[in-house]
Amino acid sequence: MLQSLCFAGALLVGLSSPRQDLEALTAGVAKVAKPGLPGVVSAIASDAVPFLIANDGKVLIPVATAGRLGKGRVAAFGHGGYLSQASANEGDTGKLLANVIRWCSRRAGQVRVGYVQPEDREWVANLGFEALTISRSNLPDDLRRVDVAIIPANWESSAIETYVKNGGGLITAHTPWGWMQLNPGKDLATEMPMQHLLHQAGLSFSDGTADRVWPAKSLEESNRTNALLALQALDADSHQAASAIMAALRSTTEREAFNKQVRSAISGAPAKIPSAATPLESKDALARLALAVRWLDRQAGKSSARKEPSADDFPGAVPADAARVDADLRLPLDKRQWVSTGLYAAAGEEIHVEGPTNSSGLSIQIGCHTDGLWQLDKWQRHPEITVRKALEQGSAKITSPFGGLIYIVVDRPQPGPDQKFAFTNVVRSARFVLGKTSRAEWQSQLKLQAPWAEIGSGKIIFSVPIEAARQVDDPDALMQLWDKTIDLYCELDGSPVFDRPERIVCDRQISAGYMHSGYPIMTWMDKSVPLSLSVQELTTSGTWGHWHELGHNRQKDSWTFGGTGEVTNNIFTLYMMEKIAGKSIWDRIGAQKPKVDAYLAKGGDFNEWQSEPFLALYMYGLLIRDFGWDSMKKYFRSYMGPDAGPMPKSDLEKRDQFMTRYSRVIGRNLAPYFQAWAVPTSEAARDSIKGLPAWMPKDFPGR
Numbered sequence: 001m002l003q004s005l006c007f008a009g010a011l012l013v014g015l016s017s018p019r020q021d022l023e024a025l026t027a028g029v030a031k032v033a034k035p036g037l038p039g040v041v042s043a044i045a046s047d048a049v050p051f052l053i054a055n056d057g058k059v060l061i062p063v064a065t066a067g068r069l070g071k072g073r074v075a076a077f078g079h080g081g082y083l084s085q086a087s088a089n090e091g092d093t094g095k096l097l098a099n100v101i102r103w104c105s106r107r108a109g110q111v112r113v114g115y116v117q118p119e120d121r122e123w124v125a126n127l128g129f130e131a132l133t134i135s136r137s138n139l140p141d142d143l144r145r146v147d148v149a150i151i152p153a154n155w156e157s158s159a160i161e162t163y164v165k166n167g168g169g170l171i172t173a174h175t176p177w178g179w180m181q182l183n184p185g186k187d188l189a190t191e192m193p194m195q196h197l198l199h200q201a202g203l204s205f206s207d208g209t210a211d212r213v214w215p216a217k218s219l220e221e222s223n224r225t226n227a228l229l230a231l232q233a234l235d236a237d238s239h240q241a242a243s244a245i246m247a248a249l250r251s252t253t254e255r256e257a258f259n260k261q262v263r264s265a266i267s268g269a270p271a272k273i274p275s276a277a278t279p280l281e282s283k284d285a286l287a288r289l290a291l292a293v294r295w296l297d298r299q300a301g302k303s304s305a306r307k308e309p310s311a312d313d314f315p316g317a318v319p320a321d322a323a324r325v326d327a328d329l330r331l332p333l334d335k336r337q338w339v340s341t342g343l344y345a346a347a348g349e350e351i352h353v354e355g356p357t358n359s360s361g362l363s364i365q366i367g368c369h370t371d372g373l374w375q376l377d378k379w380q381r382h383p384e385i386t387v388r389k390a391l392e393q394g395s396a397k398i399t400s401p402f403g404g405l406i407y408i409v410v411d412r413p414q415p416g417p418d419q420k421f422a423f424t425n426v427v428r429s430a431r432f433v434l435g436k437t438s439r440a441e442w443q444s445q446l447k448l449q450a451p452w453a454e455i456g457s458g459k460i461i462f463s464v465p466i467e468a469a470r471q472v473d474d475p476d477a478l479m480q481l482w483d484k485t486i487d488l489y490c491e492l493d494g495s496p497v498f499d500r501p502e503r504i505v506c507d508r509q510i511s512a513g514y515m516h517s518g519y520p521i522m523t524w525m526d527k528s529v530p531l532s533l534s535v536q537e538l539t540t541s542g543t544w545g546h547w548h549e550l551g552h553n554r555q556k557d558s559w560t561f562g563g564t565g566e567v568t569n570n571i572f573t574l575y576m577m578e579k580i581a582g583k584s585i586w587d588r589i590g591a592q593k594p595k596v597d598a599y600l601a602k603g604g605d606f607n608e609w610q611s612e613p614f615l616a617l618y619m620y621g622l623l624i625r626d627f628g629w630d631s632m633k634k635y636f637r638s639y640m641g642p643d644a645g646p647m648p649k650s651d652l653e654k655r656d657q658f659m660t661r662y663s664r665v666i667g668r669n670l671a672p673y674f675q676a677w678a679v680p681t682s683e684a685a686r687d688s689i690k691g692l693p694a695w696m697p698k699d700f701p702g703r
Contacts, residue, residue: 018049019219024103025051025066025075026215031091035081038210039176041065042248043226044258045202050225052077052096053217054210056375057512059243062225063210066103069201070165073104076153076194076203077173078210083150085123096215098127104169105147114146116155124150143168153194153205161197170197176205176251184411185363185388187299188251199256202228206247208375228258231265239282239377242289246374249292253300266290273310274379276508282377292374295384298401307348308401314381314508315369315404316451316465318346324425330418331408337500338365338407340461342431343423344450347403352396352424359391361412367404368452368463368503371511371522380509405429405452405463429453430469434479446470455479455533459486459497463505463520468529477535485547485580489554492575492629494637502550504532515545517552517569542581544588547573558639558647561654563610567617571632574621585621592618600701604678619677622697627666634665656685668695676700 016024032052043050043065050062064082066075081087088094101124105111113124114134124131134142134149136157143149143163151160153174164170172194179192189195192205204227216222223229227248230241245262252259269286272278280288298304311317324346331339333356345351345366353364367386374383385402388409406426429450432442434457445453446469453469455462457479472478490497503520506529510522523529523545531537532546551569560568577583584590592614599608599615609616624632638644638661648654655674659681663670669692674681676696 018047018222021047021049021066021103022051022216022219022222025049025099026096027099029092029096029099029215032096032213032215033082033087033090033093034210034213035079035084035087036175037079037177038063038082038213039078039174039178040206040208040210040247041076041078041198042204042206042244042251043067043202044199044204044228044248044252044256046226046228048202048226048228049216049219050222051075051100051216052213053215053221053225054213056208056210056243058377059240059375060221060225061208061210061244061247062222063213065203066100067198067202069161069197071167072164072169073106074164074170074172074198074201074203075100075104076171076198076205078205079175080152080173083120083123083171083173085119085126088123088126092215094123094127097123098129100171101127101129101148101169104171106167106169107147111148112146114142114149114151116151120150153192156193156197161200164197164201172198174205177207177209179205180207184409185390189253192251195251199252204248204251204256206251207372208247228261231261234265234285238285242282242285243375243377245289246292249289250296250374262289263293266293271309273313274381274383275310275313276380280379288379291382295382304401305348306350306399306401308382308385310382311347311402315367315385315402318344318403318427318451319449322346322427322449324349324427327423327426327428329421329423331421332418333362333408333410333414334416335500336410336413338368338409338503340431340454340456341406341408341421341423342429342454343406343426344429344452345398345400345403345406346427348399348401349403349425350397350399351406351426353391353398353408354422355391355394355408356414356419357394358414359394361410361414362391362394363388363409363411364391364396364398365407365409366398366400367402368407368505368520369404369507370505370520371507371509373509373511376509376511378509381507405450405454430466431456432469432472432475432479433457434476434483437475439474439476442475456501457483458501459483460502460504462532463503464529464533465506465525468506468533471530472533474535478533481535481538481580485550485576488576488579489550489572492572492633492636493554493556494633494640495554495556498553502553504546504549515549517549519553521546521549521553523549539581542577542583544573544577547576556636556639559636559654559658561651561658563606564616566613567620570613570617571620571624574617574624575629585624589614589618589621597701600676604676606678606680609678619679622700623662623666626697631662631666635662638665652680652682655679656681660685660689663689663692666695668692670695672696 040061048067050065052064054063064077113129114132121131140159148169150171153172227244230244233241266289269290272287274280365388370386372384387400389396389398427450430445430453432455453466460482505520506523506525515523551572574585596618648657659670659674669689671686672694
C-alpha cells in the first residue's frame with residue numbers, strides 16, 4: 001500500500017506559511033532560464049505560491065507555481081524545458097530546481113528523486129540528489145521508493161494522486177498554450193493532462209505566454225498573480241486582478257472552489273456588450289467576468305441564448321431575408337489547412353455538415369477570427385468568436401453564437417481526390433479563387449449578403465468584410481500580384497512555396513501588435529485592408545506590415561539568433577519593397593544612418609544592437625548593397641541541401657555561421673565587420689576565415 005511509503009531522511013516538522021514557502025523556493029535565485037515560450041500555471045488556492053513570474057503584455061503571470069495536496073506537495077512549471085540540464089546550467093535555475101525538489105520532499109536528509117525521462121537523470125544527479133527511474137508498468141511500486149517524482153504531465157494515474165495525498169512530492173511541467181494549439185477543440189479545463197490533480201492542489205495549467213521571466217521578488221508580487229487572492233483586489237488592481245482571474249476561470253470548472261467563488265462574485269453583474277464604441281475595459285471587471293462565465297457555460301453545453309448579443313455588431317449580421325440554402329461541395333483534404341467553402345453560418349442558426357465517414361482529423365470551423373482577446377485590458381469585440389467541432393464519422397451539427405465563414409479544418413491530411421461534403425442551412429458568401437472564378441462570377445457574388453468574403457489563390461488568401469471586397473474590380477490582377485510576391489519570397493530564400501496557402505485575416509481587434517504572423521496572419525480593420533487589396537498602392541507605396549509578417553512566417557531558426565527576430569524577416573520586406581514597389585532598401589533604413597554612425601563611433605554595444613531592429617538591419621543592408629541580393633540568396637541556400645553541414649544549435653553558433661557562411665559566399669573575411677558592429681563570434685570561427693581578404697564597407701565610419 002502507498003500509505004506505507006518509506007522516505008529517506010527525517011521529516012521536517014512544523015507548518016510553513018506562503019511567505020516561508022516562497023523564501024524556500026527562491027532562496028539564492030536571482031536569474032533563471034526562459035526555455036522557449038513558457039506558459040501559465042495559475043494559483044487558485046490562497047496557499048498556492050507562484051514562484052516564477054513573467055510579464056504577458058501589461059500584466060504579470062505565474063510561470064511556475066507550488067501547492068499542496070493532502071500530505072504532499074506539488075510544483076508545476078509552464079514549460080517542460082525548465083526540467084533539463086540546459087536550463088539547470090543557465091543562471092540560477094539549477095539552484096531553483098534544487099530548492100523545488102527539497103521543498104516538495106520536505107526532507108532534511110538525502111532526497112530520492114524519481115524520474116521518467118532518461119535525460120532527467122543527468123540534471124537530477126548533478127544537483128546532488130539520488131536519481132531513481134520510474135516506469136509506467138511498475139508505477140505504484142516505483143513511487144513507493146522515492147520522496148519526489150518528476151513526472152511528465154501526460155502521465156495521468158490514480159496512483160500518482162494517491163502518492164501525493166499520502167506525502168509524496170510531485171514536480172511536473174507542460175506548456176498549456178502549446179497543448180491547446182495541438183489539440184484544437186479540446187477543453188483546457190477538463191481534457192488537458194494532469195489538470196484534475198493540479199486543481200486539487202490549488203494549481204491550474206492556463207492559457208497565456210511569458211515574455212521575461214524572473215523569480216518572485218516578494219510574496220506581495222507573487223500574490224498579485226494568485227487568481228483566488230485577486231478576487232479581493234478587483235477594485236485596487238483591476239487589470240492585473242481581472243487578468244489573473246480570467247486565465248484561471250477558463251481553465252477550471254464549477255467543481256473547483258475558486259470557480260464557484262468567481263460565479264458568486266459576479267452574481268447580479270450588469271450585462272454589457274463589447275463594441276468599438278463601448279469597449280469593455282479593466283474597470284468593467286465584473287461585467288467582463290460575467291461575459292466569460294456565459295461563454296464557459298455555453299462551451300460546456302449549458303442552456304443559453306443561441307445568439308450572442310454582440311454578434312450583429314461583430315462579425316456582423318446576416319439579413320433575415322438572405323437565402324438559407326443547402327450546398328454540396330467537393331473539397332481537398334490532402335493538406336493540413338483550413339479549407340474554404342464559400343459558405344457562411346448565420347449567428348445562432350444550426351447548420352449540418354455531412355462528409356466522408358473517414359473523418360479522423362477533420363473539423364468544421366465557423367469563423368476566421370481566431371485571436372483570443374481575454375488577456376487584453378480592453379475588448380472591442382467578444383474575446384472569442386470562433387467555434388470549432390470535430391466531425392464524428394463524417395457528420396456534425398454546430399451552432400455559432402456569432403456566425404462566420406465556414407471551413408473544413410484538416411489536421412491530419414488524407415491523400416487522394418477531393419471528397420464530397422453536404423452543408424445544410426447555410427448562406428452563400430463571396431469567394432474569389434484565381435484561375436477558377438471569372439470576373440462575371442465575382443461581380444455576381446458581390447451581391448451576396450454574407451458580411452465576410454474571401455479573395456485568394458493557391459498561394460495566399462485574404463478574409464475581408466464584404467464592403468472591402470466590393471472595392472476590388474480586378475481580382476485577377478490583384479491575386480496575380482500577390483502570387484508574384486509569394487514567388488519572390490521563395491526566390492530570395494530558396495525554399496519552396498508553402499504546402500498550403502498563406503492566410504491573412506483582418507479583425508476589429510487582434511491579440512497582439514499592429515499585425516502578427518501565424519496561420520492566419522492577423523491585421524486590424526483599418527487602412528491595411530484597402531492597401532492589401534489595391535494593386536496601385538502595392539506597386540507604388542508597398543506594404544511594410546503585410547510583407548513583414550509574411551517574412552516572419554518564412555524565417556528559419558538556423559539564421560535567426562537572439563536580437564534578430566524582428567530583423568531577418570525584414571530582409572524579405574526590403575526585397576519586396578524593391579521588387580514590387582520599386583523602392584531602394586535605403587528608402588526605409590537610410591534614415592538610421594545618424595544612429596548607426598553614433599553607435600559605431602562609440603565602439604558598438606551588442607545589447608543595443610539586439611534591442612534596435614533597424615540598427616541591426618542596417619548591418620545586413622550594407623552587405624546587400626555591396627555584394628547584391630545574390631549574395632543573400634546564396635547565404636540562405638548555404639543552409640540547405642546535402643552540403644549544408646551541421647546546423648547551429650546555440651546563438652553563438654548561429655552568429656558564427658552567419659559570419660563564416662557569408663564570408664565564404666562573398667570571398668571576404670567578415671570578422672572585422674562583425675567586430676566593428678560588436679556582434680560576438682568565437683575565435684575559432686574567426687580563425688576559420690582568416691585566409692580570406694578582410695573586408696569593410698568603403699564608407700564605413702573609422703575605416
